Amino acid sequence: MTHDCSFLEDLDLADDQLSFAEGRRESHAADWGAEQTGDGVVPDAVVYPERTADVSEILAAATERGVPVTPYAAGTGLEGNAVPARGGISMDLTRMDEIVDYRPEDFQIDVEPGLIGSAVDEYVADDGLFFPPLPSSGDISTIGGMVATDASGMQTVRYGEIVDWVLGLEAVLADGTVVRTGSRAIKSSSGYNLTDLIVGNEGTLAVVTEVTLELSGRPQQIRGGRAIFETLDDATEAIADAIRTEVDVAKIELVDDLSARIANRYLDTGLPDAPMVFLEFHANHGIEEEIDLCRTIFEEHDVLRFEMSDDDAEMDRLWKARRELAYAVRSYDADLEPLHPGDVTVPLDSYPEIVRETKRLADEAGLLAPCYGHAGDGNLHHTVLVDPNDPEQVERGEAVYEQTVERAIELGGTVTGEHGIGQGKRKFLEAEHGAGGVDAMRRVKRALDPTGTLNPGKIFPETEAE
Amino acid sequence: MTHDCSFLEDLDLADDQLSFAEGRRESHAADWGAEQTGDGVVPDAVVYPERTADVSEILAAATERGVPVTPYAAGTGLEGNAVPARGGISMDLTRMDEIVDYRPEDFQIDVEPGLIGSAVDEYVADDGLFFPPLPSSGDISTIGGMVATDASGMQTVRYGEIVDWVLGLEAVLADGTVVRTGSRAIKSSSGYNLTDLIVGNEGTLAVVTEVTLELSGRPQQIRGGRAIFETLDDATEAIADAIRTEVDVAKIELVDDLSARIANRYLDTGLPDAPMVFLEFHANHGIEEEIDLCRTIFEEHDVLRFEMSDDDAEMDRLWKARRELAYAVRSYDADLEPLHPGDVTVPLDSYPEIVRETKRLADEAGLLAPCYGHAGDGNLHHTVLVDPNDPEQVERGEAVYEQTVERAIELGGTVTGEHGIGQGKRKFLEAEHGAGGVDAMRRVKRALDPTGTLNPGKIFPETEAE
Structure with a gap:
């Protein structure tokens, strides 16, 4: 080729x-x-x-x-x-990593796609502004990549996804046509919403060359901390209950008992190997009342510890196990590697169920499945650890992976909440969207890129036409 | 034909x-x-x-x-x-006006397109929920119409547009293909965002047959009221300042001095014929602090009166002039009719400018232009009153209308924030989106409706192909 x-x-x-x-x-x-x-x-x-x-x-x-x-x-x-x-x-x-225009009075910034996400935050910090939907990888991944996959992250539970913060963009179609979408007005019903169509297109419809992002004012009050539960069901039910009660959390992260054990060993924390929930609250008023409400709900689910702080260093300390979890998992066992790291996302009410199911499938297969995720969105980062040199183990891992993703679809969820389809999840596209949905996507693809120039072999299950 | x-x-x-x-x-x-x-x-x-x-x-x-x-x-x-x-x-x-499924535990409801918007609010009220983006016409217009135009309204300043509250939908393409978009997960990066493409399509890409809407919990605190300013510039600058300061308003409506005069006469209010701003605050904590912050900002812009209440009847009374404004304008003068009622929406920082410009253009043309709008979004409902039997007056009115819309584009805004392009605003589409943008929209149109069956003669300036 x-x-x-x-x-x-x-x-x-x-x-x-x-x-x-x-x-x-x-x-x-x-x-x-x-x-x-x-x-x-x-x-x-x-x-x-x-x-x-x-x-x-x-x-x-x-x-x-x-x-x-x-x-x-x-x-x-x-x-x-x-x-x-x-x-x-x-x-x-x-190399296209410039800040093109900044309009603090409108809470807007125009940037090129190669700019690292956290650079936006740094640039606007002096004006008390920030870019809320940055994913956890925001200090190494680019705005263009985030736009291409409609990324999201820990703060999505309060602030939404990338698509919610893109007002408009400039993009180039396969034939070289330059398109400008959206406007600087914060709402519009003028013509088709090409902005939202191009966000999440994974470079298959157009190459984004400039993005107009919305910004938010920094909250006046921030508190962060951690809760520890006895059982995983307690933790997931407590999270679902808190969200249903509309507790105003800015981050609410699940770390299962296995992940906690891995992190505790890696960091020598001295904490129990029990399911943890990491929290952050943002507010301009009443943050203590929100924390109290959350604590009350968590107590109904037998929370063992609930520690919250307004001190930056202490918040950092409380969050350490979550922050370094990905490294901990990767260094857990030199023979084991995470298989298909990625996420599924389900309706909130089904969150306890998808977590239970993932663990059950892994247990039955005799594999370790450290689970964590942006639980307030119903997001679960699931993976199983396998020895890549053991084909039989890899095969069992693949089965767990596929069954977990299929279960997310059955629960009304999506096969990827924040990482896109790429090559890895093409085989699930039709199960999620149906033949009609996939056909409509293909028609849009052919309309904007009839020769299949842009990123062929992605998103769609078969690849001849693309 | x-x-x-x-x-x-x-x-x-x-x-x-x-x-x-x-x-x-x-x-x-x-x-x-x-x-x-x-x-x-x-x-x-x-x-x-x-x-x-x-x-x-x-x-x-x-x-x-x-x-x-x-x-x-x-x-x-x-x-x-x-x-x-x-x-x-x-x-x-x-006739397709059923509530198909209601999942209060997930804050979701599936409805058919013929359902009147306010029926959603009524159905979920007992669970303490509501559907925030309903437009002012929510008690007579349908969910399908709101989805078709990506409608929005008074509460958009706090809660967003219709597109922000549609999780997924079922729609039928021109060839009869049934498509299901989105999922019940609150975020996804799986495939193209067909949901947001179909929202706002004005029935030109597909006929929507079912919509999954997100709901919100009702705020625990609500206050409403009215401010009166000496000059229109004071009012618009105060609004822009309040939004820039991120005062947490749920509604912030401008009514210009001419509209105030019309409403005062219609309702015999005894109020001064001065620019008014109508406000509503929603919060779970600290609503008085937000109101105080707003009052302080408004005082810096020489507000004459600032009246706020937590009593339903009193809030209703304070809001009366805004609520009945459309009727007042229509009954102002039997010989005069509003020409092209509709809206433009501009970046917030340009809001004072578009209001000034609209009034200036109307003054120069010797016409009356009552202006009002969802000011916190930069939205302006502008119209001029003309005698439809006086062609010369209509011609002057048309010129004011066109210049106002073109000025909104120059200011980086959109020719329609909430009513769609339909037939009326086709001539502005290319000025707003450029030839490349319109061409991309046409390609999408042809891909999903190659025979031009669906609602031909809308959105696009020339109509042969569609």
Whole structure:
């Protein structure tokens, strides 16, 4: 699947905007999930656009020649989203990382896609503003990647997803057409909502070249801390109950007993190996009343400890096990690796059920399944630990993974709350959206990218047409 | 432009689901705005589907025969959105008005499109829930119409638009394909966001047959009232300042001095003919602090009166001039009619400017322009009063209207914040979205409705292809 990309040398690009070097190409065939999602192939060339006109010129030329183009930035995707499935060109957008315009009086900022997410927060901090939907990887992943997958994170329970904070964007279609969507007004019913269509498109409909983000004022009161429960059911039921009661939490994170054990060992915390819930509260008024309400609900579910603080250092300390959990899991056992790290998201009322089910499936398969997630959204990061050199164990792990995802669909949920479909979850698309839904998505894909230039082999289960 | 619709008699419909009677057909050629948007023609038949299968069968048969289908419900649109531009079939969805499923534990309700909006509020009230984005016409307009135009209203400043409260939907494409979008999970990054694409499509991409709505808990504290300012600039600057300071308002409505005069005369209020701002606050904690903050900001802008109450009857009294404003304007002068009632929406920082500009344009044209709107969103309902029998006056009115809309675009705003494009605002679509944006919308339209069956003659400026 090699494509002749020499035509790139004839475009209006500087020498350092184009590379055919093996090392560069190979580094663009990797992301956090690509190894396990399969199909990733090394691109034939890497280009580094520096402006919208570069993106447009490259796309038009590639489309004319039938060469695939896959947008790439930080490479922090979990589903092989940004790794070429068909070779061709990797379009690396990390050089387009400018803040184009900042309008604090309107709570708006226009940024390029290669900008690291946390850079937005830093830029606007002096005005008392912040960008609430940043995912946990916000200090290494880019705005473009977040927009491409409609990312979300710990604060989504209070503030929503990326799509809720994108007012409009500039994007380039496969034929080079530059499109501007949305406006600077905070609401509109003018024409089709192309903004929300392009958010979450995973680079299959258009390459985003600029984004207008909304910002929020920082809350005047912040408290953070941790609760420890006796059983996992107690923890998940307490969370569901708190959300149903509309306790105003800004973060509410579940860490199951196995994950707690892994984190406790890694960090030598001295805490019990029991299910934990990590909390943060944001408010301008009445934060203590919200915390009291939460505590009361948690006590009804036999909470063992409930510790909250308004001191930054103490909050950090209380949150440590959650913050370092991903590292702890990765270093738990040199022989074991997390299989298909990613998430499912279900309606809140089904949250205890999906957690129970995931644990049950793993237990029956004799595998360890550390579970954690943005529980207030019904989000569960589930994985099983397997020895990649033991095919039989991997096979059992795959079965647990598939059954968990299928169970999320049965519960009315989604196969991915925040990481996109990429290559890894294509096989579940039709089970979630039905044949009619997938067909409508395919029609939209063909309408905007009839030659299938953009990121072929992603999202859709079969790949001939795309 | 007559279409043979006799094929409808061969479909699996009861006798009373189909009408060719002139009265029925004529009643479906009218909505609140059709008279002024032009082009509306009487449909050749009216059908009343009662289930999704009916919608699918009718659409498939109509598409096969090249007969246009325009969805219709309450007829409360302002832009001729639901009035046929090309005859054919008016599909009246008011019989599909069931509540299909209600899941209070998940804050979700599934409803059919013909349900009146306020019926949702009534149904869930006993559980302490409500549906926040209802527009002012919520007690007469339908959920389907709100979804079709991505409506919004007074509470959008705190709670967002319709699109923010639609989790998923069922819709039928022109060829009869039934599509289910979204899920019951509160977030997802699985595939393209067809939900948000169909919300606001004005019946040009699909006919919505079921909607999953999110609900919210009722706030524990509510206060409402009114402020009166000396000048319009004081009022608009005070509003912009309050929103910039993130005063937590649930409603913040501007009524200009002319509108105040009209309302005062109509209601005999004894109030000064001065610009007014109507406010409502929702909170679970600290509502008095928010009101005090708002009052302080308003005082910096020389507010003359600031009256707030927690008593229902008193709140009603304070709000009366706002509530009855539309009736007051319509009955102001028997010879004058509001020309093109509708809205533009601009970034908040430009709100004082668009209000000033609208008044200036009307003054220069020697016309009366009562202005009011959901000011916290940057929304302005602007109109000029003209004598429809005086062509020269109408022409001056048209010029004011067009210049106001164009100015909103220049300010980075949108030509319609909440009423859709319909027929009335097609001519502005390209100025707002650019040729690239409109072309992308057209491609989506052709992909999902290649024969142009659904609501032709709407949204897009030229109409041959659609």
